[in-house]
Amino acid sequence: MSQRDIKNRISSVQNIRKITRAMEMVAAARLRRAEQRIEALRPYAGAIRRMTRQAAEAAGSGELSKLPILASRDSESTVAILMVTADRGLAGAFNSQIIRAGIRAADEFVGEGKQVEYFATGRRGVSSLTFRGREPKGSYVGFTDRPSYANAREVAEALMAAYVDGEVDRVEILYNGYVSPLVQEVRRETLLPLQQATILEGNERDREGSEGDSGHHALVEYEPDPVDILQRLVPDYVEISIFRAMLESTASEHGARMTAMRSASENAGDVISDLTLEMNRARQAEITQEIMEVVGGAEALS
Template identity: 70%
Template sequence: MPSQRDVRNRIASVQNIRTITRAMEMVAAARLRRAEQRIEALRPYAHALRRLTRQAAEAAGAVPSLPILTPHDSVQRVALLLIAGDRGLAGAFNSQIVRAGVAAGREHEAEGIQTLYFAAGRRPASSLSFRGLEPAAAFTGFSDRPSFVDARRIAERLMAAYVDGEVDRVDVFYNGYISPITQVVRRERILPVHEAAVIAGVGTEHDTLEEALSGEHKPGPKPLVEYEPDPDEILGRLVPDYVEVSIFRALLESTASEHGARMTAMRNASENAAVLIEDLTLEMNRARQAAITQEIMEVVAGAEGLG
């Protein structure tokens, strides 16, 4: 049985850890609120850009013969962008993205399709390297507060890979933010754009909700729009912006999910620490009672020996 001093030292250590986890929980909660505000601020712009791109595509009729819009003849190589965090202590936030991406890569390999990995965040980059799947490019250092410049840098690299024929398709994996305790792994097609939701007309649940709120699909006459210059040229300008905004939105969703996951993980750690402190306190009390009982027995034995 450990001594009272050992148990007391363990209690002090657990109390220090609980202090740290509580502080990390409060920091994550504050950052989560700011991340939620950034998502709310981006949604009107992202929805308007999606709507304009879809309208320009409908006005253009056939998809223009632009490199970024032209689908490749066959799919030989697929790029998978895994978006996660730079730090840990967030439960399964990072690992579930890596597992989903690696599982998708194995499916492609089974079909004879080569997989090229891209990572946004130190955790997915290091996890891929540990598994022997060295990423073609890693973007790190901004998971706590991503900027549009970061999204543009990632989008330019992916669009260049697609236009140059390095890859034939680009999918992105990220944690979609639902609530502080719920994050859902999402997989979205970014390139080729004609297979993405913006032109294919197949939106995600969030797009459907936004369209319902905006009334885009309400019955009735629609306004007549005249394009200057022609819709093909406008679409060529909008599509790169759409890819950049889509990646930026995924980064913001991932950031909010990370803060929510870390806040939940730190709260659970604090609660577990409190339970452990209670158990250790009970163990220390038992050890003290056993020591007192032993001392009493020794006194009584000594008194009987003298008598």
């Protein structure tokens, strides 16, 4: 490879590094905003999920079956899986790990003799499912960079309608939970039926925003009764759970992209160093060759 070819390659890699650095800074700025949105939502989301859990415990499993949205099926034949992905790529394994986890969960249900209905947010998830011949029943795209509550409500209404109409007997959601800019973990939660929902497990994430929650609750008298309260709370619980998952996914996406672009910039720097060293060696070889030619010419003249 000539010096000119190496110089052209160095110039190309330098241009790529400028782009990846710019994308890293943009992702970092968007990540800070996404973190702020998560922090603002957590107290409200934690309160809704905690109230829903407490009302469900007060109502009892027998009372929950009186309402269609709260009814638990005797047998589950169809499961809805919502995969929360992004509209864009260049974020490492962010999208692929959700798709793999969703397909793995679907295969488990199919192995149990159940049917699976796919729902997906983000163009990456929709296109991947379509490519694999698993056409999603619900596709929601164009908002993953900055999801709004209206987007979550649209998805929630479709899932709740499918559950109430008996089209699905269970609703699960998979998304990337935000831990830190460097760490995103795949989370799988059950939204419906309420009797099997993740909120009834009382895990620590469901207590976000609560202070001094020791696990013991005072006796509460509900007016109206807990079932009526749950009829109003459950739609809010489903919507807020999906919205929280969207915000967590957005922050995870920006964190993953920032990390991926930083790694790409560092790799570009390594490539530039290797190419520069190769160019210096080529230049040195050319200089050595020219000196040998001069020496050879001088010897010939003498």
